Amino acid sequence: MSTAHPAVLTADHARVVYNEDTDRPVEAVRDITLELHRGEILALVGPSGCGKTTLFNAIAGLIPLQGGQVTVGGTKVEQATGHVGYMLQKDLLLPWRSVIDNITLGLEIRGCPRAEARVKAQDLIDRYGLSGFERSKPSGLSGGMRQRAALMRTLAFNPDVILLDEPFSALDFQTRILLQADVKRIIREEGRSVILITHDIGEAISMANRIVVLTNRPATVKSIYETPWGVEDVDPVAVRDRPEYQQLFSTIWQELELTPRH
Amino acid sequence: MSMAADINSQPAATPRPTRRSGLGEAMRIRAYQMGVLLVIIAFWQVGLWAGWLKPFIYGTPLGVLQSFAAQLADGSLLRHFWVTGQEVVLGFVIGCALGSAGGLLLWLSPLWARILHPYMIALNGVPKIALAPLIIVWFGLGMESKIAIASIITFIVAFLQAYKGTQEIDPDLIRLMKSLGASPWQTFRTIVVPGSLPWIVSALRLNVGFALIGAVVGEYISAEAGLGYMVYYAGQLYDLNSVWVGIFSLMIMALLLEAIVARLERYLDLEH
Numbered sequence: 060m061s062t063a064h065p066a067v068l069t070a071d072h073a074r075v076v077y078n079e080d081t082d083r084p085v086e087a088v089r090d091i092t093l094e095l096h097r098g099e100i101l102a103l104v105g106p107s108g109c110g111k112t113t114l115f116n117a118i119a120g121l122i123p124l125q126g127g128q129v130t131v132g133g134t135k136v137e138q139a140t141g142h143v144g145y146m147l148q149k150d151l152l153l154p155w156r157s158v159i160d161n162i163t164l165g166l167e168i169r170g171c172p173r174a175e176a177r178v179k180a181q182d183l184i185d186r187y188g189l190s191g192f193e194r195s196k197p198s199g200l201s202g203g204m205r206q207r208a209a210l211m212r213t214l215a216f217n218p219d220v221i222l223l224d225e226p227f228s229a230l231d232f233q234t235r236i237l238l239q240a241d242v243k244r245i246i247r248e249e250g251r252s253v254i255l256i257t258h259d260i261g262e263a264i265s266m267a268n269r270i271v272v273l274t275n276r277p278a279t280v281k282s283i284y285e286t287p288w289g290v291e292d293v294d295p296v297a298v299r300d301r302p303e304y305q306q307l308f309s310t311i312w313q314e315l316e317l318t319p320r321h
Numbered sequence: 322m323s324m325a326a327d328i329n330s331q332p333a334a335t336p337r338p339t340r341r342s343g344l345g346e347a348m349r350i351r352a353y354q355m356g357v358l359l360v361i362i363a364f365w366q367v368g369l370w371a372g373w374l375k376p377f378i379y380g381t382p383l384g385v386l387q388s389f390a391a392q393l394a395d396g397s398l399l400r401h402f403w404v405t406g407q408e409v410v411l412g413f414v415i416g417c418a419l420g421s422a423g424g425l426l427l428w429l430s431p432l433w434a435r436i437l438h439p440y441m442i443a444l445n446g447v448p449k450i451a452l453a454p455l456i457i458v459w460f461g462l463g464m465e466s467k468i469a470i471a472s473i474i475t476f477i478v479a480f481l482q483a484y485k486g487t488q489e490i491d492p493d494l495i496r497l498m499k500s501l502g503a504s505p506w507q508t509f510r511t512i513v514v515p516g517s518l519p520w521i522v523s524a525l526r527l528n529v530g531f532a533l534i535g536a537v538v539g540e541y542i543s544a545e546a547g548l549g550y551m552v553y554y555a556g557q558l559y560d561l562n563s564v565w566v567g568i569f570s571l572m573i574m575a576l577l578l579e580a581i582v583a584r585l586e587r588y589l590d591l592e593h
Contacts (some may be wrong), residue, residue: 119500141502151497155515164511168503216501 067132067252068095068118068220074126075113087113089277090127095220100246100253102263105273106315111256114278115222118254119143132219141169144213144221148229150205152197158208159184159193165216176215183211187245203234210242214249221246223255227262239266240295260311264304265295272314282314380561385569388562397551402570405536405547408464409574412471413532420476421521424483428513429505434484445481449474449531453538462543471535475528479521486520487513522586529578533571548574 075088087110095101103111116122118129120139129136131143144165152161159180166176184193189208197205206226213221226242227235243266246253257263263270264286272281287303298304362382368374369381376384392398427434453470460466490513498508540549548567555563 116496121496121499139499139502141500143500145497145500147493147497149491149493151491151494153494153512153515155518165501167511168498168501168507 065097066094067097068254069093069130070114070118070127071129072127073114073117073124073129075110075117075122076125077113079125086277088117090279091273092127093271093280093283095252095254096268097252098250099269100243100255100267102255102257102267102270103273104257104260104263104270104311104315105278106275107258109273109276110278111273112224115145115224115254115256118220118222119145141165141216142219144216144218146206146209146213146221146223146226148225148227150197150202150209152205152208152212154197157194157196158189158200161197161208162211162215164212165218169216171216179215180211183214187211187241201234202230203238206230206238207241210245214245214251219252221251221253223253225256225258228257228259235262236296242266243295260308260315261299261304263311264307265298270307270311272311284311376561377559378561380565384562385565388560389566389569392563392566398566398570401546401548401551401567402574404464405467405540405549405571406574408467408536408539408547409471409532409578412468412535413475413528413578415468416472416475416477416532417479417525417528419472420479421483421524423476424480424485425487425509425514425517425521427484428487429509441481441484444477449477450534450538453535453542457539457542462545464547467536467539467544467547470539471532474531474535478528478531479524482520482524482527483517486517489520490516518589522582522589525582525585526579529575529582532578533575537571 070091070093073088073091074086077085077087091114093101103114105111113122117124118131118136120136120142134142136142152158153164156164159177162180162183163171163173163176166179167173171179181193184190187207187210189204189211192200192204197208200208209226223242227238230238239262255263255266267286270284270286272284273279274281284307286307287301288298365374365379366382369376369379389398427437452473456470456473457466460469494512494516495508498512503511536547537549537552540547541553544550548570552564552567552571555561555567
């Protein structure tokens with residue numbers, strides 16, 4: 060299957076070390092090699108503090124690599140250029156802007172004319188259920204709606220790759236499950252390529268095509284699993300009842316070496 | 322639409338509370354406020370009648386009223402009010418504008434922020450009014466020196482607050498802007514300036530008081546007109562009634578300026 064899809068992102072022996080010049084360097088990411096295929100959702104799971112977010116920052120071009128390389132769309136990542144869209148646990152909506160003006164932020168930075176940006180944003184708003192809230196300030200929205208607005212902001216400027224850094228972990232359980240289904244559907248419909256960081260194994264299995272299990276810090280790739288449903292469009296809620304889900308869950312659970320840290 | 326959308330479509334925040342009871346409540350509060358003033362004046366007067374307070378040291382309500390009427394009639398009160406008003410407003414506007422702009426722009430240069438850090442701490446700690454005699458020497462006895470004192474004090478406060486505002490912005494927001502490929506100037510315009518506005522406005526509120534202190538203390542030190550000059554001069558002559566007229570006039574000026582800043586705050590719609 061890997062050969063059928065061109066890779067939109069590659070990491071080739073990527074290595075990140077903090078404070079390299081000092082006598083106490085911290086190796087956050089040791090050796091990551093992976094490929095993200097076009098239209099795929101790839102989940103990264105690993106123990107907390109294993110360097111997942113560091114890897115994201117490197118992919119976004121926010122911090123330099125000390126070894127190896129990352130390419131996005133065939134181009135080596137040297138600095139932040141807007142090639143990736145970022146979505147974090149915090150929605151990071153600007154409280155002084157209306158929902159629609161938040162969604163156009165990325166387009167605005169790229170110099171897209173205001174009217175055109177608004178048309179694109181309005182289209183996303185209409186299709187993904189925020190109609191009627193265009194002019195609201197983010198404070199008037201629920202947590203789930205805010206995260207959806209944040210996703211639209213990410214989709215609007217059409218980045219090659221979307222990075223989701225635990226985007227659901229601040230939400231209550233019910234909202235989280237429903238939003239997972241929603242986000243998965245939106246990403247599939249839009250045909251986007253996504254890397255999802257999560258420590259929630261269930262979330263990884265129900266949303267992703269493939270799951271990369273990382274080791275403890277410094278991060279390396281421990282193993283890669285394909286979910287049994289691949290690109291098949293399955294409901295992330297219903298899928299939790301399938302035996303394959305349970306099976307994969309316990310396999311990954313054991314892989315994670317969740318040793319208690321005292 | 323999916324079930325998810327339905328669940329998520331409920332806005333979390335309750336609508337902004339409107340003024341609950343409107344006009345009736347507002348009138349009642351006003352009445353009580355007047356009542357408090359009357360009680361204070363009544364105690365004052367009773368104290369004088371009973372002999373607990375000496376008119377020579379405390380003035381009398383009636384005397385204050387007479388002094389007020391006399392100074393209003395001969396135009397001196399308005400002249401003093403006008404002089405101090407100009408000093409305060411000009412000093413406030415110059416100091417707040419330059420200070421806020423400077424504090425914001427410092428965000429663009431972390432290097433200069435680090436260089437200036439000890440100076441900012443020193444300026445923050447020093448009683449700013451201690452600079453007044455120097456400024457009088459530099460700018461002379463006229464209105465210019467009072468404007469300068471008010472400007473410099475409000476500048477310091479506005480500068481420090483604006484800079485602090487830029488430092489309180491969520492680093493993840495800056496990171497988001499960088500990941501979008503935004504230039505520092507774009508991040509500055511889009512995130513830093515609007516994100517620091519609440520701090521800048523809170524500095525405006527503080528600076529109403531500081532501008533008044535600056536102008537009045539400047540007038541105490543040396544001046545030819547102004548409410549501070551008037552209060553100081555009357556105090557020297559033990560004309561306590563005139564001192565009160567001056568103090569009440571300053572309070573009215575403070576209330577007026579506060580009201581203007583409050584209006585500006587509402588215009589900027591800072592309650593998100």
